[in-house]
Amino acid sequence: DAKTTQPPSMDCAEGRAANLPCNHSTISGNEYVYWYRQIHSQGPQYIIHGLKNNETNEMASLIITEDRKSSTLILPHATLRDTAVYYCIVRKTGANNLFFGTGTRLTVIP
Amino acid sequence: SAVISQKPSRDICQRGTSLTIQCQVDSQVTMMFWYRQQPGQSLTLIATANQGSEATYESGFVIDKFPISRPNLTFSTLTVSNMSPEDSSIYLCSVAAGTNYGYTFGSGTRLTVV
Numbered sequence: 098d099a100k101t102t103q104p105p106s107m108d109c110a111e112g113r114a115a116n117l118p119c120n121h122s123t124i125s126g127n128e129y130v131y132w133y134r135q136i137h138s139q140g141p142q143y144i145i146h147g148l149k150n151n152e153t154n155e156m157a158s159l160i161i162t163e164d165r166k167s168s169t170l171i172l173p174h175a176t177l178r179d180t181a182v183y184y185c186i187v188r189k190t191g192a193n194n195l196f197f198g199t200g201t202r203l204t205v206i207p
Numbered sequence: 208s209a210v211i212s213q214k215p216s217r218d219i220c221q222r223g224t225s226l227t228i229q230c231q232v233d234s235q236v237t238m239m240f241w242y243r244q245q246p247g248q249s250l251t252l253i254a255t256a257n258q259g260s261e262a263t264y265e266s267g268f269v270i271d272k273f274p275i276s277r278p279n280l281t282f283s284t285l286t287v288s289n290m291s292p293e294d295s296s297i298y299l300c301s302v303a304a305g306t307n308y309g310y311t312f313g314s315g316t317r318l319t320v321v
Contacts (some may be wrong), residue, residue, distance in 0.1 A: 131309055133309070133310075138315075138317075139314055139315070140211075140299050140301075140312030140313050140314050140315050141250065141299075141310075141312045142312070143208075143304070143309035143310060143311070146309055184249070193238050193240075193255060193303065194238075194240050194252050194255060194301075194310075195240075195250075195252070195301075195310055196252065197242075197249045197250040197251070198249060199249050200249060
């Protein structure tokens, strides 16, 4: 699976959009980009995933660059409960497991 | 998506002993995955457990240390054997929840070895 690079930490003001970047410059054509988050003392929670088109669900939006070498997870209106470690993962189609990087620790500030 | 019940949620164990962690899923799944999360670190895959066959272990993990059972399509156990303080971690099980939901994780077992 392609390696991902994320900033170790970020802060975001409550109510503002949180934009979390991820570089995956070695991604191949059959690899999806997944985002998970882990709130303290809980198991990771699925957020969103995409292949090449931008995606949106009730939790977040995923913007993937045209060359697919990077992506951005957007939490449109961050709340204190969004404070967590966010993991960007690249997974091959048909692969059966996930390989986690070090993630970005997002702190939402009141 | 699938709901996972993992037990125990936490335990404190003496070195040299073993602990078995249980993972129960509310639906039948082909594969179950066991992860380890050492203090302050990210998740590392230990092994993949298929029903009816031997588990597949990742590099650095061996069956003698982390034996896994998968007796049916909704249940699996991970045993941490002959524990040392270095085994103090959170252990999590996970299942594939379908294309639209990614993977679902249990809440984890926080193990402290003293």
